[in-house]
Amino acid sequence: MTKRIKADRRSYDLFCPIARALDLVGDRWTLLILRDVSLFGPRRFGDLRSNLHGIPPTLLSKRLKELVSEGILERNEDDEDGVTYSFTDRGREIRPVLTALRDFGAPLMPAGWEKKVPPQVFRRR
Template identity: 35%
Template sequence: MATTSTSGTGCPVYLGANVFGDRWTLLILRDMMLHGRKTYGEFLESGEGISTNILASRLRSLEEEGVVWRRQDPQNRRSFHYGLTEKGMDLIPLLLEIIRWTGRHFTMNQARTDLVRRIETDRDGLVAEIRDRALSITAG
């Protein structure tokens, strides 16, 4: 599945689809961006029930693509932290665009509706906020 940048037609959509055109990958990125999750165990807990082997393979390919980094926790050496690289943080607008679209075409609860409104009225501010939170995880 994971193809190199030389294969295909060189089409941007094709290249992008090879990186994040996968339901589980998008959900992992969502958990990093919006829910502050950072460890393998935390990603497993996300409501949708990703299985362990898939989670491992997706994290590995995201790391290989340079979208996320992985570091051993110095405080607890059996734990590893995952986080967004600059390339990964540059996907925040894309994720917000997904949420905006879904918000316009599906019904959802108040909290979600509020988030969609925020995306439509203050997209850049929200991107900056999410980015800052991600950076604080990098630093911690």
């Protein structure tokens, strides 16, 4: 997929796959949204908002729309759960990146942090 980043979004505008990936997922909160979908499966807006303390609802809405537009997440509607967001096949490709970031960040955490996070954080996929 060679979509062009929307004009209202910042871009590194470099001919580099890492820069292109960061154009898609490098904005504040985006990787944490993807972390939640990876750890917990399909998520409702309210689930994401309550788990991502401090994210303004307008920003969460904007990030979700961007991720859907870029084909990373899909928006699903059903009578039982309402609207949920889940990975597309393309979106699932970011899971190893999230795992690598978790493994990189773990040594930077204070002692005992493992007791304060849900067990899904340690699950290997």
